[in-house]
Amino acid sequence: MNWAVTTYDSAFGYVSAHGAPLVDLLDPQPGERVIDLGCGAGTFSAEIAERGADVLGIDGSLDMVAQATAHYPGLSFAVGDAHNFTTSESFDAVASNAALHWMTRDPDAVIASVHAALRPGGRFVAEMGGAGNCAELIAAMQTAWRVFGLGEPELPWYFPSPAEYTNRLEEGGFTVRLLEYADRPTRMTEGPNGAADWVRTYAASAMADVPPELVEPLLGRINDLAAPALRRESGWVADYVRLRFAAVRKPDGKSPLDVL
Numbered sequence: 448m449n450w451a452v453t454t455y456d457s458a459f460g461y462v463s464a465h466g467a468p469l470v471d472l473l474d475p476q477p478g479e480r481v482i483d484l485g486c487g488a489g490t491f492s493a494e495i496a497e498r499g500a501d502v503l504g505i506d507g508s509l510d511m512v513a514q515a516t517a518h519y520p521g522l523s524f525a526v527g528d529a530h531n532f533t534t535s536e537s538f539d540a541v542a543s544n545a546a547l548h549w550m551t552r553d554p555d556a557v558i559a560s561v562h563a564a565l566r567p568g569g570r571f572v573a574e575m576g577g578a579g580n581c582a583e584l585i586a587a588m589q590t591a592w593r594v595f596g597l598g599e600p601e602l603p604w605y606f607p608s609p610a611e612y613t614n615r616l617e618e619g620g621f622t623v624r625l626l627e628y629a630d631r632p633t634r635m636t637e638g639p640n641g642a643a644d645w646v647r648t649y650a651a652s653a654m655a656d657v658p659p660e661l662v663e664p665l666l667g668r669i670n671d672l673a674a675p676a677l678r679r680e681s682g683w684v685a686d687y688v689r690l691r692f693a694a695v696r697k698p699d700g701k702s703p704l705d706v707l
């Protein structure tokens with residue numbers, strides 16, 4: 448998809464702000480080689496680099512990679528699709544913040560690409576939307592679409608349950624060391640039009656199918672529908688549900704336990 452880089456980075460900086468503790472779970476060591484998968488404008492890559500690791504940010508969007516390179520000229524960034532990227536050398540860790548749920552075509556292919564990029568024992572540490580993420584926002588979208596006779600919106604996300612993603616990781620050759628699944632109500636601090644701004648930014652592909660004359664009334668209706676659940680006196684809150692995990696690539700070959 449095409450990302451409106453400026454809108455995304457300035458209006459919704461909270462996506463990156465919430466990535467901060469993830470770097471502690473990753474715990475990058477000086478000299479380690481780390482990929483930031485779905486790096487966007489490079490904020491999380493820079494946090495990893497601050498710990499002394501060598502970072503390669505990979506993103507499917509040319510615009511995002513250009514933005515990241517402009518922000519952090521000292522770091523390495525490359526355009527690549529997470530489903531099929533390859534590396535010429537092995538990495539110690541692959542990290543990913545708020546990006547895996549956008550990689551909807553084939554989650555197993557993403558996990559296989561990460562596996563191939565890691566050395567045995569290498570870490571895969573990520574945070575993504577989990578099952579039920581943005582349920583109120585999505586329900587408001589679906590109702591508004593129906594009200595305006597537009598059928599069902601095409602939702603561009605993959606929000607797995609903890610069990611589903613754990614299975615995929617285990618089947619893909621990883622040992623899951625930690626997996627958290629938690630509500631993360633998140634203030635939309637810089638999107639003054641609440642749910643409407645959120646939909647404009649994050650559901651741009653669904654909005655692209657909406658006839659121009661219906662865009663504003665549809666967004667207004669989404670705000671009306673979502674407000675009872677998501678608008679507080681202090682402002683709008685997104686009903687985020689996050690999956691966060693740390694997994695380790697299993698050693699190659701048979702483990703001693705396999706031959707007992």
Ligand SMILES: C[S@@+](CC[C@H](N)C(=O)[O-])C[C@H]1O[C@@H](n2cnc3c(N)ncnc32)[C@H](O)[C@@H]1O
Nearest residue numbers: 463485486487506507508528529544545546549
């Ligand atoms: C919400 S942004 C998160 C960016 C960044 N990780 C952060 O924490 O701010 C999601 C990013 O995933 C990227 N992305 C989506 N699908 C991708 C794919 N198949 N391969 C690589 N990057 C992808 C998008 O281009 C976008 O930059």
